[in-house]
Amino acid sequence: MMRLSQLVEKLGGELHGADAEVTRVSSLDGATPDALTFLTNPRFKNLLVDCKAACVLLKAADAQDVTVPHIVTDNPYLYYARAAALLHPAPAVRAGIHPAAYVDATAVVAADAEVGPGATVCAGAVIGAGAVIMPQAYVGERAQVGAGARMYPQSCLMAECIIGERVILHPGAVIGADGFGNAWADDHWEKIPQLGRAIIGDDVEIGANTTIDRGALEDTIVANGARIDNLIMIGHNCQIGEHAAMASCVGIAGSTRIGARCQIGGAAMIGGHLDIADGTIILAATAVTKSIREPGVYGGPIPAAPQDQWAKNAVHLRRLEVTNNKVKQLEKQVAALLARDTQEE
Amino acid sequence: MMRLSQLVEKLGGELHGADAEVTRVSSLDGATPDALTFLTNPRFKNLLVDCKAACVLLKAADAQDVTVPHIVTDNPYLYYARAAALLHPAPAVRAGIHPAAYVDATAVVAADAEVGPGATVCAGAVIGAGAVIMPQAYVGERAQVGAGARMYPQSCLMAECIIGERVILHPGAVIGADGFGNAWADDHWEKIPQLGRAIIGDDVEIGANTTIDRGALEDTIVANGARIDNLIMIGHNCQIGEHAAMASCVGIAGSTRIGARCQIGGAAMIGGHLDIADGTIILAATAVTKSIREPGVYGGPIPAAPQDQWAKNAVHLRRLEVTNNKVKQLEKQVAALLARDTQEE
Amino acid sequence: MMRLSQLVEKLGGELHGADAEVTRVSSLDGATPDALTFLTNPRFKNLLVDCKAACVLLKAADAQDVTVPHIVTDNPYLYYARAAALLHPAPAVRAGIHPAAYVDATAVVAADAEVGPGATVCAGAVIGAGAVIMPQAYVGERAQVGAGARMYPQSCLMAECIIGERVILHPGAVIGADGFGNAWADDHWEKIPQLGRAIIGDDVEIGANTTIDRGALEDTIVANGARIDNLIMIGHNCQIGEHAAMASCVGIAGSTRIGARCQIGGAAMIGGHLDIADGTIILAATAVTKSIREPGVYGGPIPAAPQDQWAKNAVHLRRLEVTNNKVKQLEKQVAALLARDTQEE
Structure with missing residues (x-):
């Protein structure tokens, strides 16, 4: 619970109306008198008339004639994100190793980190300060988990791989499985050992059941601040740029470079050994088979028809x-x- | 093992021929004298000549001149499903919590529920009567598992989420991971806390490694009787209608409503914030980028060519x-x- | 560490230059004096000028004027794969069952097999000689793991299913979950029990979070030597031919036969009940809706455009x-x- 004035003190903005207490964030039409809500699209301004919220976040341009208490801010959506984090904090870290966890004697776990029941931390692994290894998560040999990172249940960090500070791995995410490397030998395939690592920078979030393979010889890299949704495949040796964002079901074949701040729509498929320029936007369900040198918006899917x-x-x-x-x-x-x-x- | 007359007593239909005992269901050409088989497509009627089955399920229209013992029924395929369930029942529930499971002291597990070795049931979770939590499955804080539900190994039900009665979660299914919500802050993304839940109705089946995200503010909903195959992604705030069915590799972006009884082919991709009318059929590998208001059959993929x-x-x-x-x-x-x-x- | 002459003794080829010791394989431009590297594409021959490697693998046709020590071989890529396996062997098997594993009393585990902490081996399962069941992997009732196979963490082999010798299951792979079988009963779906198994031959590799469903009545089959990447779905009753290879995100609907030595590009989608001829090549992101009787190269995706x-x-x-x-x-x-x-x- 927070007073609106406390929010303004922490996050800025200009409060118009009573300094009420709020306990939660909500949508516009689900708002109750204890809720903070937000208006990002002027199309929905009519919903403000009957809005029961304690306070609405909105832009100056939308504030005219608004009678509901409101906070004026340049970016109501971002303000909402930050207020939500204050009002609904992540569960506190319960420092210590649960007796039902398995932690190898040679692993190094920070004193204030949490390791849940059924979690496995292998030989030589390092768990940073305040990190949380939730139940049934797996940290392989000599792998490293950065300070403040959170591995959700059944997420998997393979041997020697690294995730940075505050990284989030959602359930079932697999970091550092072998890349797909095979040499044809007359009448059968032979496996090419995958000797690189997967290195994930700071402040990266990786979705449920996404897989990011380790490199064949060099490392697979995901740079700081990238956002990777569920059921995404990133092949070996890829380099994903800082703050790149990709929606679910995207596939990226091996050795491709995705530039910084690229945005990739759901189910887009990107071939191997390509280079996608910084800031490129690729629409959902688009197949990219050549490098993109000029940033811009690229598409290609055929919309459904009867x-x-x-x-x-x-x-x-x-x-x-x-x-x-x-x-x-x-x-x-x-x-x-x-x-x-x-x-x- | 059952007599055919016992089957008819339970499931209806009209037996023509000897009241033999059957021990299993089988395909037409794999049938042995202890097998019950079925004919759904008249094209395969010629296989009946050499058929060694104890009995064939078929429609009245296909029964003429058939000499093999047979049961006449309106819907042989459904009859086969039900007979298979009788002849091959699911393994009996072994009531009790396995000593190698981890169940928090504040969780409530029905006396006749089963919790397998390596399973995790967190604080405040509720496991209904006769439910089965198989080895290595995960039930998060305050999550609820309905009576008779079955969570297969390595399936994951996140905190506060709910699955209804008789729900089946196949291995690796993740219910209630965070949705993909990010606000851009000048030069980086900030996470939007995902505060809703994922609520799965009764009699829903969810395939292996499928992910259904929790809502951002409201809940993600899958209504009663839906059928969701493997490796499907359902984004936050989606509403999946009753008895909707979708084949593997489908992706549905956030806040989309799929109507009741829709059928969605494999690898179809459906954009966010759309509304798909009840009873719509979408063909495999189709990209849906606009709402569909008129039920019908929709397609769009380009068939492969040399x-x-x-x-x-x-x-x-x-x-x-x-x-x-x-x-x-x-x-x-x-x-x-x-x-x-x-x-x- | 090995001498180059030792490599030649084991793998063949002709050494030109000093018999140095090598400790690792590397890329051409990342090579150090202890490294073995390789040239497969003559386009990169110019990199040999400054190459610091102990030795380069190359074809006779590329050997002219090369001053770096080199081994001449018909297939440098395959030679590299084999040399990498010698220089970077898989971790040794630590025979025995870890005390933090759960192995049912009726399971049979070979004396020299390894079962890691948190792994589950159910009643009647059989683990072959030298097989490795890594932490948190699951082997269901009466399932069989072939000699020398490796199940990575959180991989899942369901009841009655079989993986052959030297098979590799990467993290999150699910073998033998129920196929997608439903019969419509007036106003709801009824589940069709999935009574077949999934049978995986020898020397097959299956990627992270891939799912291969068990058959409905007969078995789903993956033949010897197949290579299956991450996040692939193979439906019930499919038959995948020997040495077939498929890149990530491929979906194959039920009852389809993929011929021997087929190569399927990433995110290709193949319909159900089809027959794909031996040796067919299907390009990435292609939708296959009809059987392919003539081997050849098939495509269909629309390349991205502004x-x-x-x-x-x-x-x-x-x-x-x-x-x-x-x-x-x-x-x-x-x-x-x-x-x-x-x-x-």
Whole structure:
């Protein structure tokens, strides 16, 4: 519970209205008298009329005629994120190793770190100050977990790999499994040992069941501040730039570089050995098969259509070469007709 | 082992032929004299000639001239499902908490529930009557598991989330990980606390390594009877309607509503903040970027073609605007030629 | 550490230059005087000038004028794979069952196999000679793990399923979860019991968080030597041929047969009940909706384009039927004009 004036003291902004106490953040239409809510899209301003919130976060431009108590701020969405973190803090760290955890005698666990029941910390691993290894998480041999990091249940950090400070690994995330390396030997594949590591910078968040493979010879790198959603695959030797963000189900094949601050939509697929320029935006469900040197917005998916309509189009899609040849032929014929016409005159 | 007459007593249908004993269900061509098999597609009726099964399930329309013993029923496929459940019951629940499980002292586990070795049940969690928490499954703080539910090994139910009665979570399924919420702060992302829950109704089945995120402010909802296959991603705040079914590798971005009884093919990708009408069918590998208000069958994938042929078409695909302009130009020119022709006559 | 002459003795090839000692393999530009490196692409031959490696693996055709010590071999990439395996051997098996593992009294674990802390081996399971069940891995009732196999942390082998000799299951891989089988019963789905197994042959490698479902009635089969990357879904009753290789994020719906030695690019999606000929190559992000009877290279994805350009094309894409009709009409009109022209002459 916090007074609005306390929030303003910590986060800035200008309070208009009573200095009430708030206990939670909420959506506009789910707001109760103990709630702090926010308006980011002026389209929803009409919802303010009946809004029961203790306070609404909004921009100066949206504040006119607003009678509900409100805090004016440049970025209501960011303010909401920060207020939510203050009002709903993460559970406190329970320092110590749970008796039902398995921690190798040669692992080094900071005194104020937490290791939950069923967690495994292998030989030579290092767990930083205030880090939380939740139940059933796995930290491999000589792996390192940065200060303040949180490994959720069933997340997995393989041998020698590193996650930085305040990194979050959601359940089922696998960091540092072997990359996909095979050499063909006449009549069968032989495995190429994967000798690099996966190195995750500070303040990175990695979603549930996402996999980031270790490098083949060099390391796979995810730079500081990147945001990686669920069920994403990042192949061996990739380099993901600082503050890059990618939505769920993205696949990135090996040895590709994603530039800083790139934004990649869900289910986009990016080939191997490519270079994507800093700040590039790739739309959802787009297939990227060549490097992108110029930042910009790139797309390519075919939007869904009623099946009978799409089925007809799909036939022509496979005959585009033929259609194009017909158009060329028509152009020649019409040009000839027009030329003759002109001659006749 | 059951007599056919016992099956008919429980499941209905009309037995034609000897009241044999059956011990198992099987495919048509794998049938042995102890097997119950089924015919759903008349195309395979010729397989009945050599069929060694004790009995075949089939429709009245397919029963003519059939000499193998058979049970006539309106829906042989459903009859087969039910007979299989009777002949091959799930393993019995072994009531009790295994000594190698970790169950917090404040958790409430029904006396006839089963908690396997290596399972974790956190503080305040509730495990319903006859539920099975298999080895290495995880039930977070204050989470609730409905009566008769089964959590397979390495499935994960995060804090405060709820699964209903008879829900099945397959291995690696993650219910209630944080949604993907980030606010941009000048030069970095800040995490938006994910404060809602994931609520799964009764009789829902969720596949291996599927992830269903918790809501940001409100809850993510999967309604009763939904069927969700493997490696599916359901983003925060989504609402999945009753008896909706989706095949593997589907991705659904945040805040989208999937109507009741929708059927979604494998690897379809559905954008965020959309509304898909009840009963809509979306074909495999289709990208849905707009709401669908009219139920129907929707598609969009490009079927595979030989690469040399496709490569030629792909070039034209990127020049459709140009081709279209040429056709427009030709139409004008031909119209002019035709007009002149007519004049000349 | 090995002498180059020892390598040649084991792996063949012709050493040109000093018989140095090497301790590791490395990339061309990361090479140090203790490293063995390799040249597979003549484009990078210029890097040899400054190369500090103890030795370079290369083809006879690339050996001219090379002054760095080198080993000439027909297949430098394969030689590198084998040398890497010799120089960087997998960690030795630590025979025995860790006291923090749970192994049912009726399971049979080979004396020289390793079972790590937090691993679960259920009733009737069989663990072969020299196999490694790493921490938190799960082996279900009556499942079988072949000699020399390695199950990484949090991998999961369900009841009755089998993995062959030297199989590798990476973290989070799930073998033998229930297939997606449902029968519609008027107003709800009923589950079809999944009674088959998943059978994985020898020398198969299966990536992190990949799921291979058990069969409905018959078994799901992955044949010897197949290579399956991360986050792949293989549906029930599929048959994957020997030495088939598929990159990450591939989805294969139920009952499909993938021929021997097929290569499937990342994020390709293959429908159910199809037959893909031996040796077929399917490019990344391709949707396969029909059987492929002729081996060859098949593709279909639309490459990404700048969004404003793509948006224009996408409009025409949905009007291909209309465009095509216009072209047909133009062809008729032009033919008529040409015919009249000819008559007039």
